Amino acid sequence: MNFAEIISIESSVRTKPVNGSDRRRFKSKLSEVTKMGCDKANKSIGCTVHQCANHCDTTNYCALDKVNIGTHEANPSQSQCVDCESFVLKSGCGCK
Numbered sequence: 001m002n003f004a005e006i007i008s009i010e011s012s013v014r015t016k017p018v019n020g021s022d023r024r025r026f027k028s029k030l031s032e033v034t035k036m037g038c039d040k041a042n043k044s045i046g047c048t049v050h051q052c053a054n055h056c057d058t059t060n061y062c063a064l065d066k067v068n069i070g071t072h073e074a075n076p077s078q079s080q081c082v083d084c085e086s087f088v089l090k091s092g093c094g095c096k
């Protein structure tokens with residue numbers, strides 16, 4: 001199941017009279033996808049920064065194909081010196 005299939009099911013639910021069977025089918029498929037996690041999870045980029053818009057919410061992976069890593073230090077010497085420069089603040093996450 002991918003997002004295109006979910007959109008298709010959602011569209012069919014929206015464009016025709018909704019009966020109990022359609023609603024149950026849609027909820028079931030949506031639940032299936034939620035359990036699978038982010039459809040675009042890049043298993044090569046593990047990440048726990050849930051405040052980032054590129055983070056897969058349900059799994060600890062980044063959704064991007066590639067990220068840029070940099071440093072804010074002149075001479076980085078530990079992991080705290082290194083930053084993900086692809087970070088984008090997720091809107092409405094409450095962080096500043």
Ligand code: SF4
Nearest residue numbers: 047052055062084086
């Ligand atoms: S862009 Fe960087 S901070 Fe954001 S989810 Fe990807 S790896 Fe994490």
